[in-house]
Amino acid sequence: QVQLAESGGGLVQAGGSLTLSCAASEHTFSSYMMAWFRQAPGKEREFVAAISRSGNVRSYTDSAKGRFTISRDNAKKTVYLHMNSLKPEDTAVYYCAATIQAALGTPESGYNYWGQGTQVTVSS
Numbered sequence: 001q002v003q004l005a006e007s008g009g010g011l012v013q014a015g016g017s018l019t020l021s022c023a024a025s026e027h028t029f030s031s032y033m034m035a036w037f038r039q040a041p042g043k044e045r046e047f048v049a050a051i052s053r054s055g056n057v058r059s060y061t062d063s064a065k066g067r068f069t070i071s072r073d074n075a076k077k078t079v080y081l082h083m084n085s086l087k088p089e090d091t092a093v094y095y096c097a098a099t100i101q102a103a104l105g106t107p108e109s110g111y112n113y114w115g116q117g118t119q120v121t122v123s124s
Contacts, residue, residue: 001026001113002024002025002026002029002032002098002112002113003024003025003026003113004022004023004024004025004096004097004098004113004114004115005022005023005115005116006020006021006022006094006095006096006115006116006117006118007020007021007022007023007118008020008021008118009094009118009119009120010119010120010121011121011122011123012086012120012121012122012123013122013123014086014087014088014122014123014124015085015086016086016122017082017083017084017085017086018083018086018120019080019081019082019083020036020080020081020083020094020096020118020120021078021079021080022034022036022078022079022080022081022096022115023076023077023078024077024078024079024098025077026077026098027077029074029077030053030054030074031053031100032053032098032099032100032113033050033051033052033053033098033099033100033101033102033103033104033106034050034051034070034072034079034096034097034098035047035048035049035050035051035070035096035097035098035099035106035111036048036049036050036070036079036081036094036095036096036097037094037095037096037097037108037111038090038092038093038094038095038120039092039093039095039117040089040091040092041091041092043092045095045108046061047061047108048060048061048064048068048081048094049061049064049068049069049070049081050070050104050106051070051071051072051079052102052104053102055071055072055074057104058070058104059104059105063089067083067084067085067086068081068082068083068084069081069082070082079096081094081096083120086120086122087122088122088123088124089122090120090122091120091121091122092119092120093117093118093119093120094117094118094119094120095114095115095116095117096114096115097111097113097114097115098111098112098113099111099112099113100112
């Protein structure tokens with residue numbers, strides 16, 4: 001059982017930056033592909049970014065490309081989401097997730113473990 005705990009959310013002005021962190025309890029953290037999802041008020045949860053087990057391969061949703069960077073530190077059992085040039089439409093609860101699957105295109109249903117989420121609010 002992998003436990004995930006997100007942190008780093010908060011209130012930021014449009015154009016600002018935030019870095020989210022997700023710490024995992026599992027000592028075999030490097031065996032899991034990790035991802036970030038988000039859910040805005042009144043909307044379904046959506047994929048934001050994923051990173052391979054080694055950290056060498058990344059995938060992003062179109063709206064995140066060029067602004068967000070996903071990274072991981074397997075020694076610290078932590079995955080990060082660095083967010084720049086934030087927009088009001090980035091306002092959402094951000095969740096990290098882990099899966100034993102290897103394909104970066106793994107759908108949301110394929111993620112086995114989820115954190116509780118951290119709120120990101122971008123003011124205009």
